[in-house]
Amino acid sequence: MTTGSGGRDAERVAVVTGGAGAIGSAIVAGLRSGGYRVVVVDRDADISADLALEADTRRAAAEVLQRYGRCDVLVHAAAAFNAATLAEVDAATWRHVQAVNVESALWLAQAFTPGMAERGFGRIVFITSDTLWDPPAPMLLPYIASKGALTGIMRTLARALGPDGITVTAVAPGLTDTPAARTVNSDDEFAATVTRQALKRPLTPADTAAAVAFLASDAATAMTGQVLCADGGLVLR
Template identity: 75%
Template sequence: MTAERVAVVTGGAGAIGSAIVQALRTTRHRTVVLDRDGDVAVDLADEQSTRRAAAEVLDRHGRCDVFVHCAGAFDVAALADLTAETWRRVQAVNVESALWLAQAFTPGMAERGVGRIVFITSDTLWDPPTPVLLPYVASKGALIGIMRSLAHALGPDGIAVTAVAPGLTDTPGSRTVNTEEQFDAVVARQALNRRLTPDDTAAAVAFLASTGGAALTGQVLCADGGAVLR
């Protein structure tokens, strides 16, 4: 990879996303945030908006060396209350936008013979904490399936595709829907007795984007303090 790599981060304006952006900046990446209020404004629920954002990144920066999909829609519904609108929005943001962006960025990676794609998933895939996370958990499972498929498909072009699965992370957003008791209960189930921070996920992403992660592809790193042992 070049001395200054271009890293594109969806959801980079959020707590975990901004930590990822900062971690990549400190490791010689020129970062581009794709978000509603990002460096490139985008509505990831809309295919055409997503494709336009990808084209704008390539027009401005000429390349994408590292693509991190951190954006996530958290619309909740249990099976009995699930609507097609809720389902489709979560899948569009969490899954489909990742495909359209990878479709746009990987030809350049392949031409240069090197690239990284990192999907942010969730350890809720292995232990769903509540039925109302059905559309979210399903979307994270889909991302892991895509990651494994792309690892095989893109490996011959030198592109590594991986995922990071955080656990419950202490962010302003998670504090609005989780009580102190709920945080403590999650920590009690972890092997490591501490709350997770956005920097925990960011450090895993930075490693996967580095030369140290060059031999890793098709793998999920669970950055969840040992809540899920797999």
């Protein structure tokens, strides 16, 4: 990938949803170090938005284009984690998780892909989860379902947008050592997960960020419709 103030990628704009979180901020830092001009879309960020609301998501997309003129890379890292088992889940919980995790990605892609197609270059990267293949708890039903939906969308868009030079991929992290994860997982649960991984070390936000940076770069020009599991080898696909 060409980098630096005079490089081609220095003029590219990357939009990252959920960029205020631990994994999201690592993704932002990684893209910036690669020469991208990064715009964070989050509740308290460069462009503030409630991604649970279609109108607010579309407004944020329009603001990106108005202020920055383009979006070359879209990374959807925002996620709602509202937990509920089959017996507990209600329509409000279900719809909120799907709105943030799935629907907002669609509205942003709708807004940004016409410009990507016009320029003949685009990267869309969805942050999914290895829980799709190895569900750890019944209470993650809404969350895991949303990641399955994102994976299906990713594969469909890869075929639809490929002729326009747009790649669509996903990164599936494993249990990552973040403040948020520490609030719901004990030290013993982290240790148990590490023992199941092929790589016997805790995962960090930088692991996901590195995979995203690769998929957003010119080095990944032949990669589309694929999921990279950045989970230390817990899920082998």
